[in-house]
Amino acid sequence: MTKRLSPYHLGATLYMPATRTDIASSILDNKIAGLRSIVICLEDAVSDADVPLALHNLQQILHTLAAAKTAGYGAKWPLVFIRPRHSEMGRALTACADLTAIDGLVLPKFTLASLPAWWDMVKDTHLCMMPTLETEEVFDVLQMRELATTLLAHPCHDRIIALRIGGNDLMNVIALRRPRNLTLYDSPMGYTIKMLVAVFGSRDFALTSPVCEHIDDHQVMERELALDMAHGLVGKTAIHPNQIAKIERALMVSPADHADALRILNSSQAVFKSQGAMCEPATHRRWALRVLERAQVYGIAADTLQDGVRLVTFTQQN
Structure with missing residues (x-):
């Protein structure tokens, strides 16, 4: 496809x-x-x-x-x-x-x-x-x-x-x-x-x-x-x-979800806190990949992104 x-x-x-x-x-x-x-x-x-x-x-x-x-x-x-x-x-x-x-x-x-x-x-x-x-x-x-x-x-x-x-x-x-x-x-x-x-x-x-x-x-x-x-x-x-x-x-993807998705894919920690919620890359990785794929198509809801994160920095991982 x-x-x-x-x-x-x-x-x-x-x-x-x-x-x-x-x-x-x-x-x-x-x-x-x-x-x-x-x-x-x-x-x-x-x-x-x-x-x-x-x-x-x-x-x-x-x-x-x-x-x-x-x-x-x-x-x-x-x-x-x-x-x-x-x-x-x-x-x-x-x-x-x-x-x-x-x-x-x-x-x-x-x-x-x-x-x-x-x-x-x-x-x-x-x-x-x-x-x-x-x-x-x-x-x-x-x-x-x-x-x-x-x-x-x-x-x-x-x-x-x-x-x-x-x-x-x-x-x-x-x-x-x-x-x-x-x-x-x-x-x-x-x-x-x-x-x-x-x-x-x-x-x-x-x-x-x-x-x-x-x-x-x-x-x-x-x-x-x-x-x-x-x-x-x-x-x-x-x-x-x-x-x-x-x-x-x-x-469109919310800035919070976009930021969490990037952190989940880039973190070396097994578990960490982000924006008041637990992030666990082992169980949240598939969600994170889909969030970023969706963001590439529909964009991010707010004009100002959190922590200076930019969508163009993402390369999808298999």
Whole structure:
């Protein structure tokens, strides 16, 4: 996987229905400020009646993007993904469409049973994968453990940028909707996200956070973003451009975390105190590496850094 397709380069992933006619221009002209990744959606965002129109529009988008990429444009584009409606549509797209300007596919309703079909269509292409966990199986920790173990050993492993948590679909499974004045973590999804982080995060898979569909309630979204970061999620689905800046801001690293991360990686002490907290390099090293990798992409929240520490002094260690 190239550095460009690191999960830390996803940021706020904006979903746009494939029926929209301004997608190509939005990408080509970088019309949406701060956008790092976009998903052209042919699934839930498109009604059954509009599928033919969406597929026709997608072909026009792909032709425009491919021509622009051939002409030498595209280096500064956001990452571009397609979410097909199902594996049959995905197979048709990979077999017949020009996907040279596309970075990967978002795989809807992904399960262990659907893995062979998705991998068969992707394995001989350049495309990366973002499976979406959004079916009833996701609530079963044993099934998720089996899925994580299988993916870890499967050839698709190196193609998976991140696993996307499909919050609305999962809430639909249990006939619920997110409360308007509460975060997703205040619902049964709180347990589910924690479980998925434990199962997949312990196997070094990146996970992205579900959308906050209450677009105008900035306080709820900011509380939820703080919890997303506390759970180690690497990005968040967005459904409106006004959510992008808030997600980007949440992904920035605090000066305190940045300073601690550098001290942890550079210290020869087994345990030491920093900013009123215990730091233990043996157990905090992986956290520190991720903090600095995130800081390289999103920056540090404050203009004045602590102790004169500068991000450019960091070289990632393996």
